[in-house]
Amino acid sequence: MAALTFTLKATPPERLDLSALVLERLTGLDADAIKALVVGTSRDGLTVGDLFDVSGDDPADIRLSGDERLDNIGRGLKGGRITVEGDAGIYLGRAMKAGLIAVSGSVRGPYAGTAMTGGTIRIAGDAADAVGGAVPGAMHGQAGGLITVAGHVGAYAGDRMRRGVLVVEGYVGDAAGARMVGGTILARTLGTRAGAGMKRGTLIAKTVADLEPTFVPTGTYAMPFLTILRKWVESEVPGAGALVPSNPMRYRGDMAALGKGEVIVG
Amino acid sequence: MPDLSLNGVRIDDTFAEAFDMAATGVIITAPTAKWAEIAAKTMTGFATSVIACGCEAGIDRVLSPEETPDGRPGVRCLIFGFDAAGLELQLRNRVGQCVLTSPGSACFSGIDGGKRLKLGATLRFFGDGHQISKKLGPKRYWRVPVMDGEFTVEHDTGLAESTIGGGNILILGKTFDQVLVAAEAAVEAASTVDGVILPFPGGIVRSGSKVGSKYPVLMASTNDAFSPVLRGNANSLLEPDTGAVLELVMDGLDFAGVKESMRRALHAACSLGPNSGIQRISAGNYGGNLGRHHFHLRDLL
Structure with a gap:
């Protein structure tokens, strides 16, 4: 079987909702049925066939040519692999449970990996706001799985994160891990208000801008957990293991919330 | 003849x-090989015969830092018993009293796969609510605050049947x-x-x-x-x-x-x-x- 490949014929005239292009919804559909799927978001009712050249027949291996107007790529994904050549829009991998989404460009829209519970998202470029965070009104953000970003990400990364790991090899914007209740965010640097209101969870970075005064230093930290994390990160994201410091300072907080979270800097 | x-x-x-037995294993690590061995020997003490000791345990082999999950010197111990329930009890008591208490120690699964036996799943409660769970891939670790820092312990370990x-x-x-x-x-x-x-x-x-x-x-x-x-x-x-x-x-x-x-x-x-x-x-x-x-x-x- 060959990879099921969707190649854009031209820049989409409107934002597209690609939540139908996942393994569990494409299984059993023939080429004509796939081409008839509606992906447009206006009343024009644009279909896959209107916008993409479709080839291949393996829904477990989906390849997409990217564009920042492609929203909901891999939304609710339960298995298989989606490869995006280029950029992606909002809600990439939202609520995905398993499988892999790899983006060779950048994620231009917010809320990638929100509410995901498993699987892996790999972004070769940058990502916008609220990666692994919570959509407005949601009780939790990322709740499992792994998100890796080779570039930089925007604000509110891991907002209300509950479980899972977010690795950012570049810079993270403000309010990373705000209101976090679990999980791990590993980055090169964190912006201001990192961990504001966090109850539990772990933020790790080389530097943090203006750590909130509600974080209490607990001394240097050289426990086995860091080695375990470094090994695991290196196995998942080769080269990123070096982001885990070996003899850092540890701060607990946010003492204005539950105070069982931590920011590890060094 | x-x-x-x-x-x-x-x-x-x-x-x-x-005889047929059930077995499990743990990897014990410490800052030095000496303390890994002390913890392992203590944990596998009074474990000669399953009849009176509840299990038979011993050191399988010494592990180099490259072989352990946390990159420190370690020891792999094997514990043999009658069944999974008995082994789980032995793990709780022995790791809880002999490894958790040993300076700088950490404890990990010594047998991959198989039915899982609780390890950190019970010992975490020593943390009195301050314990931290970290799930990396399929493995869950517990970080339990203790007086020399943290006791790191894997959530579960494997059961080897037909040993x-x-x-x-x-x-x-x-x-x-x-x-x-x-x-x-x-x-x-x-x-x-x-x-x-x-x-x-x-x-x-x-x-x-x-x-x-x-x-x-x-x-x-x-x-x-x-x-x-x-x-x-x-x-x-x-x-x-x-x-x-x-x-x-x-x-x-x-x-x-x-x-x-x-x-x-x-x-x-x-x-x-x-x-x-x-x-x-x-x-x-x-x-x-x-x-x-x-x-x-x-x-x-």
Whole structure:
């Protein structure tokens, strides 16, 4: 079987909702049925066939040519692999449970990996706001799985994160891990208000801008957990293991919330 | 049938009778090899016989920092018992009292796959609500605050079913001193097999037992057939000049491992030869009806 490949014929005239292009919804559909799927978001009712050249027949291996107007790529994904050549829009991998989404460009829209519970998202470029965070009104953000970003990400990364790991090899914007209740965010640097209101969870970075005064230093930290994390990160994201410091300072907080979270800097 | 012998040492044409057991394992690490070993020895202490100790445990092998999950020196221990529930209880008590308490220690799964037994899943509660869970891929770790920092412990460890307990050899010789030298050499050789432990003190048993007793409450009693002071009993199996008998007992994760361990022990003991006072090698069995696994000494030559 060959990879099921969707190649854009031209820049989409409107934002597209690609939540139908996942393994569990494409299984059993023939080429004509796939081409008839509606992906447009206006009343024009644009279909896959209107916008993409479709080839291949393996829904477990989906390849997409990217564009920042492609929203909901891999939304609710339960298995298989989606490869995006280029950029992606909002809600990439939202609520995905398993499988892999790899983006060779950048994620231009917010809320990638929100509410995901498993699987892996790999972004070769940058990502916008609220990666692994919570959509407005949601009780939790990322709740499992792994998100890796080779570039930089925007604000509110891991907002209300509950479980899972977010690795950012570049810079993270403000309010990373705000209101976090679990999980791990590993980055090169964190912006201001990192961990504001966090109850539990772990933020790790080389530097943090203006750590909130509600974080209490607990001394240097050289426990086995860091080695375990470094090994695991290196196995998942080769080269990123070096982001885990070996003899850092540890701060607990946010003492204005539950105070069982931590920011590890060094 | 010609008599069996190796290097002039007579080999009884008999077999060791071994039993099905369940096993689990843990990897204990510490800042130094010394403290990993202290924690491991403490945890596997009082674990010679499953009847009275609840399990049979021992150090399988010493691990280099490259082989451990946290990059520190470590030791892999194996624990053999009757069933999963019993092993889980032993893990909780032994790791909780002997590893959690040991300075700088951490404890990880020593057996991948299989049914999972609770490890950190119960010990985490020592943290009184301050414990931190970290799930990395399929593995969950607990970080429990303690007075020297954190006790890191994996959530669960594996259960190995259809493992084997009770492989053994008996070393017979002229004097106690000579037999002890041979037994120590045999233990050293037998211990080199991965996945096999020798749970008795230093790997050696001097009080081999038979099933039953004249006292109704006892399930086992002294192995009178091999006791030099009971020579003259009708059932004695000792020559007039045999002065001492020592036994090695092996528990292993599979048949091949136990067999190889017995083979290495037998060859190490026999290599000393009759000039060192080693006369004969035998093995303990119960007639062949109690244990499913029979290790015939003639297959080990």
